[in-house]
Amino acid sequence: MSNNTSSVTLEQLASLCKRRGFIFQSSEIYGGINGFWDYGPLGVELKRNIKDAWWQDTVQRRDDVVGLDASIIMHPRVWEASGHLEGFSDPMVDCKTCKGRFRADQLETTACPQKPSKKVGACGGDLTEPRQFNLMFKTFVGPVQDDSSVAYLRPETAQGIFAQFDNVLSVSRQKVPFGIAQIGKAFRNEINPRNYTFRSREFEQMELEFFIPPGTDAEWHEYWVKERLAWYSRIGLAQEHLDKYVYGKDELAHYASACVDIMYQFPFGLQELEGIAARGDFDLSRHSEYSGKKLEYYNQETNERFIPHVVEPSAGVDRIALAVLCEAYRMEWIPKEGTDGDIREAEPGEKLPAGYEERTVLRFEPIIAPIKAAVFPLLKNRPELVDTAKGLYRDLQRRWPVFYDQGGAIGRRYRRQDEAGTPFGITVDFQTLEDQTVTWRERDSMQQIRVPIAEVADRLMDALA
Ligand code: GAP
Numbered sequence: 001m002s003n004n005t006s007s008v009t010l011e012q013l014a015s016l017c018k019r020r021g022f023i024f025q026s027s028e029i030y031g032g033i034n035g036f037w038d039y040g041p042l043g044v045e046l047k048r049n050i051k052d053a054w055w056q057d058t059v060q061r062r063d064d065v066v067g068l069d070a071s072i073i074m075h076p077r078v079w080e081a082s083g084h085l086e087g088f089s090d091p092m093v094d095c096k097t098c099k100g101r102f103r104a105d106q107l108e109t110t111a112c113p114q115k116p117s118k119k120v121g122a123c124g125g126d127l128t129e130p131r132q133f134n135l136m137f138k139t140f141v142g143p144v145q146d147d148s149s150v151a152y153l154r155p156e157t158a159q160g161i162f163a164q165f166d167n168v169l170s171v172s173r174q175k176v177p178f179g180i181a182q183i184g185k186a187f188r189n190e191i192n193p194r195n196y197t198f199r200s201r202e203f204e205q206m207e208l209e210f211f212i213p214p215g216t217d218a219e220w221h222e223y224w225v226k227e228r229l230a231w232y233s234r235i236g237l238a239q240e241h242l243d244k245y246v247y248g249k250d251e252l253a254h255y256a257s258a259c260v261d262i263m264y265q266f267p268f269g270l271q272e273l274e275g276i277a278a279r280g281d282f283d284l285s286r287h288s289e290y291s292g293k294k295l296e297y298y299n300q301e302t303n304e305r306f307i308p309h310v311v312e313p314s315a316g317v318d319r320i321a322l323a324v325l326c327e328a329y330r331m332e333w334i335p336k337e338g339t340d341g342d343i344r345e346a347e348p349g350e351k352l353p354a355g356y357e358e359r360t361v362l363r364f365e366p367i368i369a370p371i372k373a374a375v376f377p378l379l380k381n382r383p384e385l386v387d388t389a390k391g392l393y394r395d396l397q398r399r400w401p402v403f404y405d406q407g408g409a410i411g412r413r414y415r416r417q418d419e420a421g422t423p424f425g426i427t428v429d430f431q432t433l434e435d436q437t438v439t440w441r442e443r444d445s446m447q448q449i450r451v452p453i454a455e456v457a458d459r460l461m462d463a464l465a
Pocket of ligand 1: 155156157158188190197198199200201202203204205207272273274275312314315316317318319
């Protein structure tokens with residue numbers, strides 16, 4: 001399926017996402033809360049499909065990776081060992097003029113809340129010196145709120161994996177090299193959440209800690225960069241919209257030997273989707289030191305004991321969902337029924353050409369699409385059409401999220417599904433009653449063919465393979 005991110009703005013996307021139930025502002029009826037988002041009926045399916053695709057490819061279809069679901073709140077010593085308590089902070093400045101708080105390293109790209117045409121600082125506001133602000137959300141465990149009950153919402157899922165390394169190793173019969181993967185919520189009290197869902201305060205991560213023998217860091221790092229880059233094609237991101245940012249030696253953490261970010265061309269610029277870091281033995285060594293428990297691997301064949309090194313591909317589900325939405329969104333001119341012409345993308349600001357009508361479509365890959373197919377009876381007042389369509393719908397519904405719609409003109413029903421990104425429309429019409437075939441319509445080409453009703457499920461299965 002061809003895709004293009006060229007023309008969509010975040011405003012257009014946010015409007016469609018709200019209208020069609022992909023993404024809502026959290027607590028909207030109370031005025032919202034900055035940096036928090038809710039996923040509606042279509043959004044929750046989209047996110048689930050992204051997570052399923054990652055889990056299948058990273059865990060289920062591999063012999064050398066197992067899964068974990070660790071708790072969000074962990075022992076506070078975890079965050080001492082990981083270095084988050086001491087160093088997980090961003091530089092912050094206060095503006096004494098407007099009372100706003102801003103990331104000191106993003107002033108040049110942050111609009112002044114009082115003079116939005118100017119950037120913070122350039123607006124003439126009186127800024128304080130930068131100071132470090134820790135991004136972890138603090139809470140208390142149990143009824144007493146004092147220093148002994150302080151805990152933190154995890155700012156990444158990775159530490160749950162390191163903390164359970166020994167348990168997982170002893171039950172999973174894995175040998176190094178092997179990985180532990182986890183999908184789950186993470187929380188960061190970002191100073192300036194921005195770019196829609198891109199930088200949020202609550203988000204989901206998909207992280208893999210791949211444990212390797214010391215000395216193999218470079219080759220495994222290269223392997224995972226390649227694997228992860230290729231994975232994005234599977235979920236429909238065009239390779240020409242992806243890029244790599246390779247960290248220079250002076251940008252790496254002191255324990256890391258390599259780091260590459262996978263970047264996506266968002267409407268607001270090239271930005272990170274995922275980071276892949278070779279972190280040496282830093283994490284296991286630190287947890288060993290702080291917990292007093294040996295976190296080692298014993299190689300029975302060579303009789304060697306060592307602390308494994310780790311390569312960590314760490315991706316954000318919400319950012320990937322946003323990228324997938326940007327990639328899929330198209331405003332198109334389509335020839336009016338009965339006229340000749342090709343479907344083409346509307347240029348920004350272009351007037352509707354004569355003989356064409358407009359459609360908004362989300363060209364999702366079928367495996368990512370929230371709804372896989374919609375089933376329609378041509379007319380709702382003809383029981384013989386409705387019964388057959390409902391029968392087909394119920395049959396498909398046992399295996400996939402499908403949608404049944406009998407309201408309104410068939411063209412409008414197709415268009416509604418185009419906006420939801422449903423790749424296939426299946427219409428039961430009068431010919432169905434004669435020869436047991438249905439109309440199979442493809443979202444992207446809008447082409448319609450006749451397909452025996454008995455073959456519909458197989459066709460859908462092939463499209464979703
Ligand atoms: N364990 C390594 C780690 O957490 P990171 O680069 O801080 O690395 C990994 O985060 C990924 O998590 C990012 O590439 C991004 O996709 C996602 N992510 C990080 N902060 C985020 C935020 N505030 N909002 C949405 N996604 C975020």
